[in-house]
Amino acid sequence: MISQNNKPRIFIxxxxxxxxxxxxxxxxxxxxxxPDNNAEIEALKKESIKLGLDLQGGAxxxxxxxxxxxxxxxxxxxxxxADSLLAAIISDAKKGDSQETFISRFVQAATTNEIQLRRxxxxxxxxxxxxxxxxxxxxxxxxxxVLEILQNRVDEFGVSEPTIQKQxxxxxxxxxxxxxxxxxxxxxxxRTALLEFIYLKDGSSTQNIISKIDAIQSDGxxxxxxxxxxxxxxxxxxxxxxxxTLLETEAISINNFxxxxxxxxxxxxxxxxxxxxxxxxxxxQEDVKQIIQKDYGRFVWSSDPLKSSxxxxxxxxxxxxxxxxxxPELTGQVVEDAVADIYNGQPIVRLGMNSEGAKTWSVITSxxxxxxAIVLDNKVHMAPSIxxxxxxxxxxxxxxxxxxxxxxxxxVLRAGKLPAPIxxxxxxxxxxxxxxxxxxxxxxxxxxxxxxxxxxxLIYYKFAGLIADIxxxxxxxxxxxxxxxxxxxxxxxxIAGLILTVGMSVDANVIIFERIxxxxxxxxxxxxxxDSGYTRALTTIIDANVTTLLVALILWQFGTGPIKxxxxxxxxxxxxxxxxxxxxxxxxxxxxxSRKQLKTLSI
Amino acid sequence: xRFLSETKIDFLGARRFxxxxxxxxxxxxxxxxxxxxxxxxxxxxxxxxxxxVKFDKSVEISSVRxxxxxxxxxxxxxxxxxxxxxxxxxxELGDLVSVRLPKLPETVDDADEAVISKxxxxxxxxxxxxxxxxxxxTDTIGPKIGSELRGKAVLAIVSSILMILIYxxxxxxxKFAIGAIxxxxxxxxxxxxxxxxxxxxxxLVIVAAFLTIVGYSLNDTIVVFDRVRENLKRLKQERYxxxxxxxxxxxxxxxxxxxxxxFMVVFILWLAGGEVIRYFAFAMMVGILIGTYSSxxxxxxxxxxxxNRYGESKSR
Numbered sequence: 050m051i052s053q054n055n056k057p058r059i060f061i062x063x064x065x066x067x068x069x070x071x072x073x074x075x076x077x078x079x080x081x082x083x084p085d086n087n088a089e090i091e092a093l094k095k096e097s098i099k100l101g102l103d104l105q106g107g108a109x110x111x112x113x114x115x116x117x118x119x120x121x122x123x124x125x126x127x128x129x130x131a132d133s134l135l136a137a138i139i140s141d142a143k144k145g146d147s148q149e150t151f152i153s154r155f156v157q158a159a160t161t162n163e164i165q166l167r168r169x170x171x172x173x174x175x176x177x178x179x180x181x182x183x184x185x186x187x188x189x190x191x192x193x194x195v196l197e198i199l200q201n202r203v204d205e206f207g208v209s210e211p212t213i214q215k216q217x218x219x220x221x222x223x224x225x226x227x228x229x230x231x232x233x234x235x236x237x238x239x240r241t242a243l244l245e246f247i248y249l250k251d252g253s254s255t256q257n258i259i260s261k262i263d264a265i266q267s268d269g270x271x272x273x274x275x276x277x278x279x280x281x282x283x284x285x286x287x288x289x290x291x292x293x294t295l296l297e298t299e300a301i302s303i304n305n306f307x308x309x310x311x312x313x314x315x316x317x318x319x320x321x322x323x324x325x326x327x328x329x330x331x332x333x334q335e336d337v338k339q340i341i342q343k344d345y346g347r348f349v350w351s352s353d354p355l356k357s358s359x360x361x362x363x364x365x366x367x368x369x370x371x372x373x374x375x376x377p378e379l380t381g382q383v384v385e386d387a388v389a390d391i392y393n394g395q396p397i398v399r400l401g402m403n404s405e406g407a408k409t410w411s412v413i414t415s416x417x418x419x420x421x422a423i424v425l426d427n428k429v430h431m432a433p434s435i436x437x438x439x440x441x442x443x444x445x446x447x448x449x450x451x452x453x454x455x456x457x458x459x460x461v462l463r464a465g466k467l468p469a470p471i472x473x474x475x476x477x478x479x480x481x482x483x484x485x486x487x488x489x490x491x492x493x494x495x496x497x498x499x500x501x502x503x504x505x506x507l508i509y510y511k512f513a514g515l516i517a518d519i520x521x522x523x524x525x526x527x528x529x530x531x532x533x534x535x536x537x538x539x540x541x542x543x544i545a546g547l548i549l550t551v552g553m554s555v556d557a558n559v560i561i562f563e564r565i566x567x568x569x570x571x572x573x574x575x576x577x578x579x580d581s582g583y584t585r586a587l588t589t590i591i592d593a594n595v596t597t598l599l600v601a602l603i604l605w606q607f608g609t610g611p612i613k614x615x616x617x618x619x620x621x622x623x624x625x626x627x628x629x630x631x632x633x634x635x636x637x638x639x640x641x642x643s644r645k646q647l648k649t650l651s652i
Numbered sequence: 653x654r655f656l657s658e659t660k661i662d663f664l665g666a667r668r669f670x671x672x673x674x675x676x677x678x679x680x681x682x683x684x685x686x687x688x689x690x691x692x693x694x695x696x697x698x699x700x701x702x703x704x705v706k707f708d709k710s711v712e713i714s715s716v717r718x719x720x721x722x723x724x725x726x727x728x729x730x731x732x733x734x735x736x737x738x739x740x741x742x743x744e745l746g747d748l749v750s751v752r753l754p755k756l757p758e759t760v761d762d763a764d765e766a767v768i769s770k771x772x773x774x775x776x777x778x779x780x781x782x783x784x785x786x787x788x789x790t791d792t793i794g795p796k797i798g799s800e801l802r803g804k805a806v807l808a809i810v811s812s813i814l815m816i817l818i819y820x821x822x823x824x825x826x827k828f829a830i831g832a833i834x835x836x837x838x839x840x841x842x843x844x845x846x847x848x849x850x851x852x853x854x855x856l857v858i859v860a861a862f863l864t865i866v867g868y869s870l871n872d873t874i875v876v877f878d879r880v881r882e883n884l885k886r887l888k889q890e891r892y893x894x895x896x897x898x899x900x901x902x903x904x905x906x907x908x909x910x911x912x913x914x915f916m917v918v919f920i921l922w923l924a925g926g927e928v929i930r931y932f933a934f935a936m937m938v939g940i941l942i943g944t945y946s947s948x949x950x951x952x953x954x955x956x957x958x959x960n961r962y963g964e965s966k967s968r
Binding site for chain 1: 824
């Protein structure tokens, strides 16, 4: 009877072993046969088991929350004159070297210049001193919020067990274990993730503002005078470099605004990359800014250049958006879920909004025929015409570089937007938190401990002990394979889980063996003793392990960081050790007892 | 080979002895915790100061650790060798060492400066000429665990206990569930108390060790209970106490072997794992010992006590 069941059992066991070795192969290759070139090593690292910050180290970033921008965002605009005065003292206070004292420098400057801050910061207090403490509290709140959002982003990024700590009053240390793609991690951390849905101005208003700007440009003197203070657009580092070099190399002549634009097939304003710095310059001029503000307008660049043939110069679209405060306002805060997907072969992010967002979105989309821009971090990702009213609160973001970007954007949209932009102070490699010395000592002692356990089982249970030993090694192998497959990170808490797994694996076999011994003492034959030993041990093993499994499940659900890692290892370990004890060792026993008529069992 | 053959130890008869030991350990731990205003939380929970220095030539982390074993601040000596000390490498700045110092009593000033000058003096060959260049930054740092996580931890504990109660009540009986939870709480509290008495800090890793203890304690208790369940069905005529005693004795061999093997692993880790890992291994060692003890001397006596008080109103 039993021997008939053996073949599928052996087959399943071998299959599992094969899968485990396959999952672990990159780690084995990396450890024992490292390739010579770096690219291959990096590729292997991605596939192999990741060790946590405590065991291996990783990348460390120091990020700074930009308090001046936060203050700017908090300020309510009053009158153009008061606004520009405020902007002037903010940019003045920015020049100080420490951001830590920015707020007090800012309030001091306001006091010296006799600016009534309470007009700009309603609700924070009436005197400047009260407003200072109000701003400080707001800054503190913002930083704590940033901490939490970064935590969520990093968790979703798949780097488990990061360290995220506040340093000083406005800086944040982020340490990520085994991150190989530092640029991507950095982009993910720094992204503000401000998502907006804004109407485009219609053709005639756009034409109108262009001619007004042209009129100012023909009055060239003011324009040239303003140029020094202009900063290049900082959409992306690449563009920034392009902008800066162009600013330096080309003699700056202010052309007529229209002449910098070329119409696109869709009827939008296209701007060749080489014209972009000049367009930015014009838009940054004070009098241009003022007429745009008066028109409740806002110019925003497209996220990507137009698709064009190779030879043509990259052309970006400049959108003129309707920033009328009376329009319904909709931002990323209403996003309930965001998933990366492929649509027509292009990476997109599908968005779902909460009921409040869905309501506003249906109001916005009731203007059929108009165009609405989906703006992420001040870049227009798409500007479709509204074809019909959308009532289910669903939409999507297009214009993404690749699937990775789509995934990252989905992550940041789910985690929420940062209350203030953050800036990297530095990013570098960091060694293991436990110190290499402790890691080395710990690894050796665990291996020694394991060998002693293996020897002990062999001596105590003789041949059956060998089976238990094979089961134990197979167990550890499978847990590690599961970690590699789940892309989980092994840390010291994870090793605690692994030790418990070793204990449970040994325990399951001990329970079975002791039962078999008991049955044999009662005078049963080897086969019968094994059969009833397994049957009786089964409920014990299940009950003992299922409870721990439940605890692991809850920890997995609620825990973040190291506790989650521990829970993953514990869960995988116990599930596997149950399987091993009930299925795998049984198979071995079956093979032995089916081959010959055993009179005695070495146990 | 066989260590224990057919033992007939009267575990329940010795339960008074068990209660005295558990009571004494719990009391001592609670007094210590009370006197020290709760467990001594490490830098992961409290935050502290991060000092970052720049080396011209890289140093071994173990020698940095040795150097920080004795740091004098205003005549007092401190040991920072177990702090989180990391080697960092910056493309522009080169070899850096960061040290996370715990919060010190308010009377101690300038621990960061003391650490910086100690390192500066210990490695004259490896540091820049000027201490100003050596010292990169020193800043207060916040805890690694936010308050949000603490709330989640409470939720996790409560729901774990509930799940255990429900599962054991279904598979066994309600009084067994109470016995298992009592043993579990007993184990964690005693380990926490011993940590307090030894003046060891609770770090994130120690929390993981405590969770391991919970898993271990549960596993051990349920194996004994499983025997009890089986024997209750088999030996209906026997007295309740006798059945439980017999069950503990029958599973004793297994309990000892399992505990022994797991203990060996953590014992060696404690012995040779290095000073940073030592506390972690210590918690696991204590947990395994207490967890084994409690399934015999706490969980089962609680079941018997509940049985004697409330009888067999609900089916056995």
